[in-house]
Amino acid sequence: MATIELSRIAHTYEPDSDEPVYALKELNLVWNDGGTYALLGPSGCGKTTMLNIISGLIRPSRGNVLFDGVDFTDLPTSKRNIAQVFQFPVIYTLMTVEENLEFPLVCRRMPKKERSRRVREVAELLNLRDKLKRPARKLAPDDKQMISLGRGLVRNDVSALLMDEPLTVIDPQLKFEIRRKLKQINEHYGLTMVYVTHDQNEAMTFADTIVVMNDGEVIQAGTPQELYNRPETTYVGYFIGSPAMNLIDSRYVDGRLETAGGSLPVPEGVSIPPDVQTLQVGIRPKYVRFTDATTPETLSGQVNMVQELGNSRVVTVEINGEKIRMKLSPDTTIPEREVRLSLPEEHICLYADGVLLCRDEDNVCLSVPHQPGSEAEPMG
Amino acid sequence: MLKLNHKHFFLLPGLIVLVAIIIFPLLFTLRVSFSSWDVVKPGLDWIGGKNYVRLFEDMRFWEALSRLSLMAVGSVLIQYIIGFGLALLVWRDIILKRFVRVLFLVPMMTTPVIMSVIWRTILHESLGPANDIVQVLGFEPLNWLSTGGMAVLSVILVEVWQWTPFMFLLLLAGLLSLPDEPYMAAAIDGAGAFRTFFSVTFPLMAPISVGALLIRLIEASKLMETVYVLTSGGPGTATETSSYYIYIRGLRDYQIGYAASLSLTYLVIMIISLTIIAKVLTYKMARD
Numbered sequence: 001m002a003t004i005e006l007s008r009i010a011h012t013y014e015p016d017s018d019e020p021v022y023a024l025k026e027l028n029l030v031w032n033d034g035g036t037y038a039l040l041g042p043s044g045c046g047k048t049t050m051l052n053i054i055s056g057l058i059r060p061s062r063g064n065v066l067f068d069g070v071d072f073t074d075l076p077t078s079k080r081n082i083a084q085v086f087q088f089p090v091i092y093t094l095m096t097v098e099e100n101l102e103f104p105l106v107c108r109r110m111p112k113k114e115r116s117r118r119v120r121e122v123a124e125l126l127n128l129r130d131k132l133k134r135p136a137r138k139l140a141p142d143d144k145q146m147i148s149l150g151r152g153l154v155r156n157d158v159s160a161l162l163m164d165e166p167l168t169v170i171d172p173q174l175k176f177e178i179r180r181k182l183k184q185i186n187e188h189y190g191l192t193m194v195y196v197t198h199d200q201n202e203a204m205t206f207a208d209t210i211v212v213m214n215d216g217e218v219i220q221a222g223t224p225q226e227l228y229n230r231p232e233t234t235y236v237g238y239f240i241g242s243p244a245m246n247l248i249d250s251r252y253v254d255g256r257l258e259t260a261g262g263s264l265p266v267p268e269g270v271s272i273p274p275d276v277q278t279l280q281v282g283i284r285p286k287y288v289r290f291t292d293a294t295t296p297e298t299l300s301g302q303v304n305m306v307q308e309l310g311n312s313r314v315v316t317v318e319i320n321g322e323k324i325r326m327k328l329s330p331d332t333t334i335p336e337r338e339v340r341l342s343l344p345e346e347h348i349c350l351y352a353d354g355v356l357l358c359r360d361e362d363n364v365c366l367s368v369p370h371q372p373g374s375e376a377e378p379m380g
Numbered sequence: 381m382l383k384l385n386h387k388h389f390f391l392l393p394g395l396i397v398l399v400a401i402i403i404f405p406l407l408f409t410l411r412v413s414f415s416s417w418d419v420v421k422p423g424l425d426w427i428g429g430k431n432y433v434r435l436f437e438d439m440r441f442w443e444a445l446s447r448l449s450l451m452a453v454g455s456v457l458i459q460y461i462i463g464f465g466l467a468l469l470v471w472r473d474i475i476l477k478r479f480v481r482v483l484f485l486v487p488m489m490t491t492p493v494i495m496s497v498i499w500r501t502i503l504h505e506s507l508g509p510a511n512d513i514v515q516v517l518g519f520e521p522l523n524w525l526s527t528g529g530m531a532v533l534s535v536i537l538v539e540v541w542q543w544t545p546f547m548f549l550l551l552l553a554g555l556l557s558l559p560d561e562p563y564m565a566a567a568i569d570g571a572g573a574f575r576t577f578f579s580v581t582f583p584l585m586a587p588i589s590v591g592a593l594l595i596r597l598i599e600a601s602k603l604m605e606t607v608y609v610l611t612s613g614g615p616g617t618a619t620e621t622s623s624y625y626i627y628i629r630g631l632r633d634y635q636i637g638y639a640a641s642l643s644l645t646y647l648v649i650m651i652i653s654l655t656i657i658a659k660v661l662t663y664k665m666a667r668d
Contacts, residue, residue, distance in 0.1 A: 057564050078570040090565040093583045103579070107570035151569055 002067045002081065002159040004031040004054060004192065009063035011049055023049045025216040026062065031160070031194060036186050038207035039196045040239070046216040047196040051162045054194070055082045067159075078107075083152025084162040088169060089144035091136040097123075098132040101150045108155070122154045125185065141169045142178070153185065160192040161185075167202065179206050200240055204228075212236050228284070229347075234354045237282050243314055243325045246288065247351070248281040257281060257350075260320035262299035267348045269359035280351040285314065285327040287347035291340050298340040299324075306334060317341060413641035419634035431641035440617060441625060441642060445649065448621040451532060452600035455539040460593060462540065463547030468581075471555045481552070488545035496609035499538045500525070503610075528618030531611050535619050538606050543599070547592055554588030555581070590661045597657060601650055622646050 006029045012020035024046040031037055039047045052058040054065060056077040064073045072080055092100050098119060105115045123129045126146045131139065136147055145166060152161050163182075167175045179202065186193050197203050203210050204224045211221040212235075220232045231237035237245035250259040252272055257264040259281060266272065272279070291298050301319030308330070315326045315334060324341065328334075350357045416427045435441060470480050487495070502508045503524035511521040524534050562584065566576045604623040607613055613620035613628070620628075626646060630639025 052564075055564075055568060057567065077564075077567040082568065084564070084568050086561045086565065088561060090562050092579045094579070103571070104569040107572070107575060148565065151565070 002192065003033045003069075004160060005029070005066040005069070006050070006053070007064045007066060009050075009053060009060045009065070011046075011053060011058065011060045011062075015061055020061075022061075022216050024053070024060075027218050029211070029218065029221075031192055033159075033192055034186070034190045035209060036183070036193045036207045037195065038203035038210045039194060039213060040198065040200060040203045040210055041213035041219075042198060042239075045213045047198075047213055048164055050213075051084065051164055051194065051196055054160070055084045055162055056080050057084075081155075081157045081159045082162060083155065083158045083160070085145070085148045085152060085164065085166045087165045089141060089148045091139075091144050091147050093137045095136055096132065097128055097134055097136050097139065097147060100136045100147050101128070101132075101154050104151050104155050108157075118154050118156065122150045125153070125188075126150050126181070142171065142174050145170060146178075153189070158191065160194065162194045162196075164196045165198070166195075167197075175202070176205075182206065200242070210240075212239060214239075230349060230356065231282070232356045234280060234282065234351050237349065237351075241284060243285050243327065245282045245284055245349075246324045248283075248319075248322055248324065250279050250281050252277050252279055259299065260322045261301050262319075263296050264299075264343060264348070265297060265345060267345050267350060267359065270350055270357050272350075272357065273352065276352045278352075279357075280354070281343070282349040282351055283343050283347055285325045287344055288324060288326040289342050289344070290326075290332075290335060291342040293342070294340065298342050300338065300340050302337050303334060303339055409640045409643060412637055413644055415637040415640075417637040417640075422636070427637070431638050432645070434638065435641055435645055440620070441622070441645075443617065444620045444622045444625040445646070447532070447619070448601065448603060448623075449653075451536055451539070451619075451621065452597060452603060455536045455543070456593060456596045456600050458536070458540050459544045459547045459596060460589070463544045463592075464551050464585075464589075466544070466548045467552040467555055468577075471552065484548050485545045487542050488549070490542070492542060492605050493609055495542060496538060496606050499534075499541075500610050503534055525611055526615055528615060531615060531619045535603075535606055535610060538610060539600065539603065542606075543596060547596060550588060550592040550595075551585065554585050554592075558584050590658075593661060594654070594658055598654060601654070 006027065008026055008028060009024060010022055010026040011024040012022045014020045039050065041047055049058065053060045056065075056072070056075060056079075060073065064071050066072065067080070092103060095103070101119045101122060102115050105118065110118075119132070120129075123132055126149065128143065128146055128150065131143065136144065139147070149161075149163075149166070152158055167178060170178060182193065182195075183206070185191065195203070195206050197206075208223065209221060210224055210227050212219045212227065214235055220227060220236045222230075222232075227236060227240050231240060231245065234245075234247055237247065248259050250257040250264070252258075252266075253263075255266065257266060257279060264281060299319050301317045301324070303315060304318040304323065305316040307314040307316075311330065312327050313330050313332065313334075315328060317324045317326065317339060319341075326341070411424060413431055414426060414428065415424045416430070417423060417425075466484055470477055470484070503510050505511060505521065505524055505526060508524075510524060514520075514522055523530050525531050558581070562580045563576065566580050571579060602623055603621045604627065607619050607621055607624050608627075611619045613624050617625075622642075623646075626639055626642045629635050629642060
């Protein structure tokens with residue numbers, strides 16, 4: 001069991017270059033013991049680099065990796081108590097399922113009896129029990145991925161399991177099942193789990209804490225609810241949730257927010273810095289409602305498009321060139337053309353220069369979300 | 381019924397070449413093998429299967445064939461092991477990587493016959509530098525080319541020297557195309573260098589190994605010019621291979637009819653045995 005701390009880690013793949021491009025810009029992170037974390041971000045944002053630094057496959061250009069406060073930066077991969085599962089299943093093709101699962105234990109010279117006991121236990125957990133004697137290469141991709149996972153779980157020294165988009169090759173129906181199994185394993189063994197993905201649903205259903213990354217930086221770390229309701233930057237608002245958060249340009253004039261098609265009150269508890277005039281009003285599509293009221297707090301516009309999604313319908317309303325999307329239940333009647341929208345104040349997030357302006361009650365709120373050299377930010 | 385139209389005429393150049401260089405010679409050889417065509421009585425008479433009966437009793441042919449198998453399989457295996465070793469050596473980052481890689485390829489780019497002449501000079505028992513070196517090292521001079529066993533070894537030595545680079549080139553290309561993940565997984569599983577090689581590298585290289593071994597075996601079964609220059613099949617018939625024996629019968633003794641039957645028998649045996657070897661290797665090593 002271990003708390004993993006990344007202290008002032010930065011990495012570049014071109015250390016000899018005069019102006020190296022950093023795959024990972026300097027950051028501090030703490031992975032708490034037993035937590036489930038999802039690293040979420042677009043391709044090439046540094047997720048895999050971070051995983052490989054933790055497991056020791058890459059030595060960071062700068063900074064230290066600490067396990068329970070002990071510096072592991074220079075320790076080789078095999079000496080770290082880390083297991084890692086890759087995007088594509090890795091199996092030893094000439095071995096049976098049993099020999100595959102046993103392999104890490106054989107490498108660690110565990111006695112035969114203990115080995116087979118642990119292999120049986122893990123095979124039971126991963127539904128590989130009746131396939132133990134079969135050649136591993138003959139199995140379906142999802143079973144192969146279970147073997148990759150099993151080789152991590154079978155070791156008794158593992159305290160963290162790193163997974164790099166492990167469900168890419170798995171059928172959609174099975175993904176749900178396997179994520180549930182992973183949760184079960186997390187509870188059973190108390191492993192710290194870090195899960196890399198670019199699929200937000202996967203991240204939301206799997207992790208207690210989601211770390212959103214972009215361009216080598218951590219943008220926000222928080223629970224799925226926090227990320228959904230209070231995205232700290234417009235990037236997170238856009239990246240998390242489907243459809244993405246509505247962002248409406250507005251001007252701060254005489255204590256109100258002038259937007260296309262109306263003017264909104266400033267949400268309670270938000271203080272707007274004196275020099276700021278242009279702001280963005282962010283609201284999740286599911287909170288936007290049609291209304292009959294014609295008060296200044298409502299915005300008028302025209303229905304532009306309706307998309308049926310089966311369990312919901314997404315309506316796009318155009319307001320003086322701005323498009324606002326609404327997520328409504330499928331049985332909502334949609335007015336013909338001219339509509340008025342209400343944006344409930346309690347669900348509005350206000351952004352200046354793409355960064356959330358905090359309400360008084362927001363307890364987790366980074367004023368500058370990724371300040372280099374700041375103290376490690378504990379998560380979860 | 382094949383309907384002829386203009387597009388079939390485009391096949392003609394290819395077909396003519398095929399008939400001219402493969403099908404006609406093959407059929408003609410088949411016909412010649414049933415004749416007694418020799419230097420005394422040239423011509424296509426018909427003697428039935430007499431040549432084939434003679435061939436089955438001709439121990440020199442069968443000995444040459446088994447000697448060929450030994451030398452081909454032996455030299456190819458040694459080439460594979462050394463080639464794989466060299467490829468592993470320059471696979472990962474080492475200093476002067478490019479230079480070393482090119483250096484290893486030099487023997488392959490030389491002309492086999494010329495190199496055999498040079499090797500004959502090197503291995504010359506009284507004038508060549510090989511024995512000088514052996515003596516400097518404190519051993520008795522070796523009969524490189526004048527005793528049967530040593531002559532076979534010398535032929536294998538030259539073959540290995542000449543063709544290991546080819547093996548090296550194929551295997552290095554294979555190594556460079558391997559994915560990274562299995563190595564990362566092996567590192568995480570705690571496998572050392574030896575276990576990583578036997579559990580990861582070797583299985584991943586199986587398909588390429590099979591290809592490389594087969595290409596070299598087919599090449600090696602034609603083994604002739606090295607023997608011709610280095611030992612002329614000697615001492616006695618100690619290094620005589622099938623193609624060299626067929627060459628002696630056909631183009632030295634001018635027993636054209638008999639040589640034709642030898643060639644065809646050799647061809648059939650080679651096709652059958654190489655097919656079996658290919659099947660076994662593919663089944664054993666590249667089962668996926």
